[in-house]
Amino acid sequence: MSDRSWFYASNGQQQGPYPEAQLRDLIARGTVRADTLVWSEGMAGWQKAGEIPGLMSGGARPPAMPQAGAPPMTGTGGYGGGGVDGPLSVDLPLMPLLGRFLLLMIGALLIIPSPWTSTSFYQWMASRTTVPGRPNFAFTGQPLDIWYVFIAMGVMSYVGSYDSTLQLISIPVEAFLAWMLLRWVFSHLASNGQPLPIAFNGSVWTFIGWQVLMVISFITIIGWAWVIAAWMRWICRNISGTRREVIFTGSGLEILWRTIVFSVACFFIIPIPWVLRWYNRWFISQFALVERTA
Known part of the structure; x- marks a missing residue:
C-alpha cells in the first residue's frame, strides 16, 4: 500500500x-x-x-x-505533541470566508448579535486551522460565555468615535476587554474533542500598555507594524499549558507592506475576498510551534 x-x-x-x-x-x-x-x-x-x-x-x-480518550500528558503538564513542530496553516474557502467576515462586521455594528456572530466566526476559523500535532483543532466557546464583553466592546467603539476625550478613556477600557476576550479564546481550544490545557497568562496592565503604545505608534506613520510584531511575540511568550513553545515569526516590515497592499486592494472593492484570504493565510502562518529551549 x-x-x-x-x-x-x-x-x-x-x-x-x-x-x-x-x-x-x-x-x-x-x-x-x-x-x-x-x-x-x-x-x-x-x-x-x-x-x-x-x-x-x-x-x-x-x-x-x-x-x-484524552491525549497523553507530558511531564511538563502539557499535551504530548509527538515532537511535531512547524507553522500553523489555514484553509479558507473564498466565498465562505467573505460571508462570515461580513456577518462578523454586521454583528459588531449592530452590537447585540456580536456574541453570536463573533463566536461563530472563531469556531469556523479554528475548524479551518491546522496545528501541528493537534488533530481536529477546534474552538468550543459559546456565545453567552462572555456576552457582556462583546456588548461592551461594541458600545465602547461608538463611545470612542463620539468625542476625542471619550476616545482617550476608551483606549484602556477596550484593551481590558480585548485581554478578557483573549483569555477566553485560549481557554476554549480543543483537539480531537478534548480540551487543551492552554491559557494566556499575560498581565492585563502590560496588555493595556501595548494598546497605548500601539495608539502612540501611529504618530510615526509606520511604527505600528513593528509594535504589532513585538506585541504578538509577547502574547506568545505568555501562553502556557503546552510543552511546545508558540512563536511569532512575522516582522514589522512584512506586516507593513502586506497591510498596505491589503488596504489599497480594499479601496477597489472587487479584490477584497482574495486579499482578505491572502492576508489571513499569511498572518496565521507566522505562528508556529517549536520545542521549548528552556
Whole structure:
C-alpha cells in the first residue's frame, strides 16, 4: 500500500494525488480525518479514511493519531505533541470566508448579535486551522460565555468615535476587554474533542500598555507594524499549558507592506475576498510551534 497515490475530498473538492507518506502526514496533522472521503487506484469508489484497514493507524510516519480518550500528558503538564513542530496553516474557502467576515462586521455594528456572530466566526476559523500535532483543532466557546464583553466592546467603539476625550478613556477600557476576550479564546481550544490545557497568562496592565503604545505608534506613520510584531511575540511568550513553545515569526516590515497592499486592494472593492484570504493565510502562518529551549 505504501507506493499508492491518494486523493481526498475537502469542501466538495478533490485534493491530490498525494503519496501515501504525505497522506499519513495529513492524517497526523488532522487535515484528513476518519470521516474524510479518500480514494486510490483500485478502489471501487470513495470511502471514509477510517474504514480503510491500516490507513489511520500504523504506518511509517509517527506519531499515530490519538485513539479514544484524552491525549497523553507530558511531564511538563502539557499535551504530548509527538515532537511535531512547524507553522500553523489555514484553509479558507473564498466565498465562505467573505460571508462570515461580513456577518462578523454586521454583528459588531449592530452590537447585540456580536456574541453570536463573533463566536461563530472563531469556531469556523479554528475548524479551518491546522496545528501541528493537534488533530481536529477546534474552538468550543459559546456565545453567552462572555456576552457582556462583546456588548461592551461594541458600545465602547461608538463611545470612542463620539468625542476625542471619550476616545482617550476608551483606549484602556477596550484593551481590558480585548485581554478578557483573549483569555477566553485560549481557554476554549480543543483537539480531537478534548480540551487543551492552554491559557494566556499575560498581565492585563502590560496588555493595556501595548494598546497605548500601539495608539502612540501611529504618530510615526509606520511604527505600528513593528509594535504589532513585538506585541504578538509577547502574547506568545505568555501562553502556557503546552510543552511546545508558540512563536511569532512575522516582522514589522512584512506586516507593513502586506497591510498596505491589503488596504489599497480594499479601496477597489472587487479584490477584497482574495486579499482578505491572502492576508489571513499569511498572518496565521507566522505562528508556529517549536520545542521549548528552556
